[in-house]
Amino acid sequence: MSLLxxxxxxxxDDGYAEAAARKKAxxxxxxxxxxxxxxxxxxxxxxxxxxxxxxxxxxxVAAPVVAKERxxxxxxxxxxxxxxxKLEDSVDELRDDVSARxxxxxxxxxxxxxxxxxxxxxxxxxxxxxxxxxxxxxAKAASTGGDGGPxxxxxxxxxxxxxxxxxxxxxxxxxxxxxEAVSINGQRLTALSAxxxxxxxxxxxxRPLVPPYTVLAVGDGQRLSTKFQNSADGLYLHALQExxxxxxxxSTEGDLRxxxxxxxxxxxxxxKIEKSEKGTS
Numbered sequence: 001m002s003l004l005x006x007x008x009x010x011x012x013d014d015g016y017a018e019a020a021a022r023k024k025a026x027x028x029x030x031x032x033x034x035x036x037x038x039x040x041x042x043x044x045x046x047x048x049x050x051x052x053x054x055x056x057x058x059x060x061v062a063a064p065v066v067a068k069e070r071x072x073x074x075x076x077x078x079x080x081x082x083x084x085x086k087l088e089d090s091v092d093e094l095r096d097d098v099s100a101r102x103x104x105x106x107x108x109x110x111x112x113x114x115x116x117x118x119x120x121x122x123x124x125x126x127x128x129x130x131x132x133x134x135x136x137x138x139a140k141a142a143s144t145g146g147d148g149g150p151x152x153x154x155x156x157x158x159x160x161x162x163x164x165x166x167x168x169x170x171x172x173x174x175x176x177x178x179x180e181a182v183s184i185n186g187q188r189l190t191a192l193s194a195x196x197x198x199x200x201x202x203x204x205x206x207r208p209l210v211p212p213y214t215v216l217a218v219g220d221g222q223r224l225s226t227k228f229q230n231s232a233d234g235l236y237l238h239a240l241q242e243x244x245x246x247x248x249x250x251s252t253e254g255d256l257r258x259x260x261x262x263x264x265x266x267x268x269x270x271x272k273i274e275k276s277e278k279g280t281s
Contacts, residue, residue: 131218133250133256136166136246142160167184179217225252228250229250
């Protein structure tokens with residue numbers, strides 16, 4: 001208790017207290033005494049006030065300019081966004097038109113069995129029939145951040161998120177098990193389709209998909225389901241479910257309906273014309 005009392009009574013160091021007492025006895029208040037010193041101090045204060053005033057005035061003048069530039073930039077971004085949306089809508093309309101013309105061309109060919117088969121296998125025509133419905137979803141506690149990429153070939157990611165490589169294996173496993181037509185989230189897959197990743201998003205033909213991923217496969221339902229689940233890709237999917245919480249469900253369906261692909265454009269491949277089809281000159 002005496003220590004606390006001593007600290008309270010002697011809060012100022014003795015040396016500082018003695019120096020302050022000497023300065024007070026000498027009448028030294030710390031302020032300039034000569035006229036020249038006083039004028040110097042006054043000039044410094046005026047200069048500091050002038051700098052602060054000029055800075056405030058410049059800031060006030062520049063504020064409307066900055067706000068105007070910001071509004072112009074926002075307006076420009078809005079205009080460019082609207083233009084991009086219109087272009088995207090135009091692209092979708094052109095895709096639909098191309099698809100309609102392709103389907104019409106197949107019908108105009110006489111509706112032969114070969115033309116129908118080509119339309120089904122190419123994805124140019126909508127199809128329906130029995131098959132398998134497979135739903136794949138991220139784990140409930142899947143991480144939404146981080147920079148984890150697709151799983152390596154020798155292991156899995158520990159984030160619980162479904163990756164593009166997983167969907168590639170699922171689709172390839174269904175094809176190998178006997179699927180005759182496949183779609184993901186209503187998007188028909190063809191021989192030209194690509195499943196890729198952009199960050200954490202899965203893209204099918206450059207269109208992002210949102211989980212859960214619903215895969216429809218037309219084929220011999222029960223046989224297709226059994227063969228897929230017993231395949232290496234089916235066991236891979238089962239391992240994701242058991243070890244990382246990826247949610248999956250598979251069921252056989254009596255009648256699945258798959259849409260036609262948005263567009264099927266071949267730029268390089270050409271049909272081989274047999275000699276018997278060329279005729280004689």
